[in-house]
Amino acid sequence: MSDIDIKRISYLAKLKLPSEKEEFYSQSLEDIIQWVDNLKKIDTSNVKPLHNVTEATVSIRNDNIEKNNTPEDVLKNSPERAQNFFKVPKVVE
């Protein structure tokens, strides 16, 4: 049995796993991690972290407004709306 908490991972990923598949996915994930862990065999103590292989810097834009859509465009795919608000199941803190 792997120490992967597959229930938690599927919750965080918003994926519904049938219970009979849990064992299978746990094992698959475990295998993947073990394979990636091979990288740990390399000594990287003298290598600087690299955040992007291109070593390029972020692209930037000037602080200008562009409006290419209406509120209607962003609202039209929502399952439910109230006037120009998105309407979602109650989420309260």
Added chain:
Amino acid sequence: MSNNWEMVIGLEVHAQLKTTSKLFSSSPNLFGSEPNENVNFIDSGMPGMLPVLNWACIEKAIKTGFALNFTINKHSVFERKNYFYPDLPQGYQISQFEFPILSEGYLDIDQPDGSTKKIRIERAHLEQDAGKSIHDIDPKFSFIDLNRVGTPLLEIVSYPDLSSAEDVVNYMSSLRQTLMYIDVCDGNMQEGSLRADVNLSVRKPGGELGTRCEIKNLNSFKFIRQAIEFEFQRQIEVLEAGESVEQNTMLFDTNTGETRPMRSKEFSHDYRYFPDPDLLPVNLTDEQINQIKPSMEELPHEKMNRYINEYKIDKDISKIIIAEKENTVLFEQMINESDVAPKNIASCLVGDIFAFIKEKNTEVLSLLEFTKDITDLLKLISEDVISNKAGKEILPQVLEGKGKPNELVKKMGLEQVSDTSELEKIIDEALVGEEENIAKFQGGSDRVLGYFVGKCLKSTKGKGNPKLINKILLEKLKIINGKSLIFENCDKINDK
């Protein structure tokens, strides 16, 4: 009860950056628009959209770096902070985590005894704001407005160097003042442009740090103070009952003035930060950073020192003026467009002008159009065209735009009589039949002079220039009685 306990507080302040567009999209960064008016496909998390960084946000972060004594990091990285909530449809907040743009700054705050206390700041990083959920329209649904999604925030995280509600309010207001001076944030707490999360724990003096609770999203000085006082007492009560404080995220209920834990989640937060593959690291050159330095505005304490040293204004008055940036804008415009002594402008500003602003509940900057009129009025006073008292009468009219000072002086009949020959005539009349009092003056009585001045002022209906009347009177009294005794008396009074 709180005698044996002290509080230890660190602050996370979220400052909305004063930009035209959002952090990663070209939507307007505007408060108060119609619901979902300022939302494009990036903000609403549509698949395939790519964020592009707004350079103005980097500039404002760098300015903050200079102002708060930070190390400005030439390498910073945007990461995804994953959480699932309808106010952020993309499913993660783009923030900076391991490599923030600013590290290790500080801010000095004033203490009641006149000394300053250094509050160390651990870091400041750029991130996106989330949208707004409205829970009280419908019992079963929440309504979502995504206008605020993507608004640029600078989160400024202090070390736990604050030890009272007073400290926190001082720190927060000093931070607000600085950010407003350098045009990074509009400082409008009511609109949420500046909000604080308070991390508070209690301990016995010198003891180990206790378990902290975080009170989320306080947006007024009053609430910050109330929340701290309440949470301090709550934690003491827990500890004195022999229990232990549970690490928790608290909400402050503005109606009851109490803090309460947020509904606990089934799982503790698991943000799973990782570098955002849509955004390359921010690599800045020395040149880019230094280019921003010349555009730095004067900081509050620099301005105050200049007022004291260059304008010779009292420290207390300077402090009142620099408290709000808009005061300094009004003040400096008056100084720049006139040759009236800055000291006179300053005392008129903190006195009569502030009183007017308070009474009429008007905006400081709305008076900018009258600065020339104000200084013209002050000039009329210093040139003795009108008395100080008349000036006070005219000022509100000037500030309401009811006319130019010289017109108002004429209209209100407040012009001082400074015509020497006219005053001489009046004084001559006043001295008729006053032989007895003249003799008293001769005898050395100063009070008689006051009596004469008063008499003359009365016959000018208060409009005679008192300084001139004084001067002419003394000269007349010399002529009336040329004895040396009176000369001595006159010189004595003249010296005063």
